[in-house]
Amino acid sequence: MSELTVETKDLNLFYGDFQALKNINFKAEKNTVTAFIGPSGCGKSTLLRMFNRMNDLIDNVRIEGAAYVDGIDVYDKQVHVDDLRKKVGMVFQKPNPFPKSIYENVAYGLRVNGYTDKGFIEERVITCIKQAALWDEVKDKLKKSALALSGGQQQRLCIARALAISPSLILMDEPASALDPISTAKIEELIKELKKNYTIIIVTHNMQQAGRVSDYTGFFYLGVLIEWNTTINIFTNPSDIHTQNYVTGRFG
Amino acid sequence: MQKRKIIVQNITFSFFRIVSFTVVGILFLILGFIVIRGISVINWTFLTAMPDEGMTEGGILPAIVGTLYLMLFSLLFAFPIGVLSGVYLNEYLKDSFFKRFIRSMTDNLAGVPSIVFGLFGMAFFVNRLKFGDSILAGSLTLALMVLPVIIRTTEEALKSVDDSLRIGSYALGASKLQTIRKVILPVAFPNILTGLILSMGRVSGETAPILFTVAAYFLPRLPHSIFDQVMALPYHLYVLATSGTNMEKSRPMAYGTAFVLVAMVLIFNLIANAIRRRYTRKSK
DSSP: OOOEEEEEEEEEEEETTEEEEEEEEEEEETTOEEEEEOSTTSSHHHHHHHTTTGGGGSTTEEEEEEEEETTEETTOTTSOHHHHHHHEEEEOSSOOOOSSBHHHHHHHHHHHTTOOOHHHHHHHHHHHHHHTTOHHHHTTOTTSBGGGSOHHHHHHHHHHHHHHTOOSEEEEESTTTTSOHHHHHHHHHHHHHHTTTOEEEEEOSOHHHHHHHOSEEEEEETTEEEEEEEHHHHHHSOSSHHHHHHHTTSOO | OHHHHHHHHHHHHHHHHHHHHHHHHHHHHHHHHHHHHHGGGOSHHHHHSOEETTTTEEOOHHHHHHHHHHHHHHHHHHHHHHHHHHHIIIIIOOSSHHHHHHHHHHHHHHHSOHHHHHHHHIIIIIIISOOOSSHHHHHHHHHHHHHHHHHHHHHHHHHTSOHHHHHHHHHTTOOHHHHIIIIIHHHHHHHHHHHHHHHHHHHHHOOHHHHTTTBOSOOOSOOSSTTSOBOOHHHHHHHHHHSOSSHHHHHHHHHHHHHHHHHHHHHHHHHHHHHHHHHHHHHO
């Protein structure tokens, strides 16, 4: 087995009395794409948000068990949450660029993490915009506002922004659900490209998308990771009836 | 049926239109009245000279300068404190009894009549802290008066910033303080300025809070320090209109003073609006 980026052990998460995640045991190897699928409210986004502790922002959350990123227990008291989030980039459902210039959007993560060397920042910004397949479209207007970009361009900018802090893991929460088919195709192409350097977990409602971009797929239902296997197996030979019904579109 | 719907709609909209025009009309009536009566006495001497001959001659320079000082110092106190309080209330304080308590107290404070602030200012700043009748005491009193306005507009401005920006910033490893400083405040800034504009109008126009704390009836010189008394436009207007030595001759001076006061507030509003617009455009 190759190197692990993500691992959870008997993970339970409660919002007050409601148990949103039940006994999750999950692993993601380095340089793979894992897709989380399942009906709304099944816990897949909640699990995604475990890995950079975004659930901290919600009141009344209780967690049992453990989650590891790069072998580090994310809820270890020694681990500072800001340092954890440097290791984990996140891309959201709705593109959320800051109302700053394109350049500053990508530089933001570096600046807040204490990088001040102008040459280094500039080099990172350019590299990341290139990696996010956005360079040709924005190279002449890096000083222009990010809000002037189209939705698809904004989302790729948000990906570039996440790459700038050199994370080992990238979390994507339905990154293409607010985009048109062409932009979606570009994002998917990008995900396959990014896999070479990063580990990616993507939550998606689009089954075809999961099939196209991911190596592994986990199916969630009512807070339980019902089935988790290679994407081919999940889609062609699911072992659980719920999974089969879901991937064939009979429910969900 | 369809026709009836259209008629009802037209009548309703016409009513709305009349109401809006009435409001605007009244505003222009007041402004027009002041401009017509006041503009004839406006000249260079009026703006730059000391009052003379029992305030029937000369100008209103000390009152203009006094009001400018009061605006400057009161906002110097109120703006930072108000904005920081607003940030604390909206960004740091979780919903709790304490927060609701502070908020309702802030609202109550905003509803306190300005004369009560004046009385408090006199008792506390003038007498207790022994500032005497001074720019300092008057500015602090005015600052207390506009503090709730600034706090609430700051809070509302921050509340209107989309949460996705906060989350996006945290996800990049930014701390809460960095997020507030680099993302939230710049986005909210144009709306925070609205609070500042409203406050400037109130500070320059209120008479009651300065009555017992700073305003001089007649002081034909410019202030030497913040412990000096000053004349101020609203109070000077009141004096000219009610208790001059020669009412007939000081009446036009009163209109002139009103004109200057209105013009000053308008100019500051325009400046603040220009800043706001530039800022909004820059971040768009």
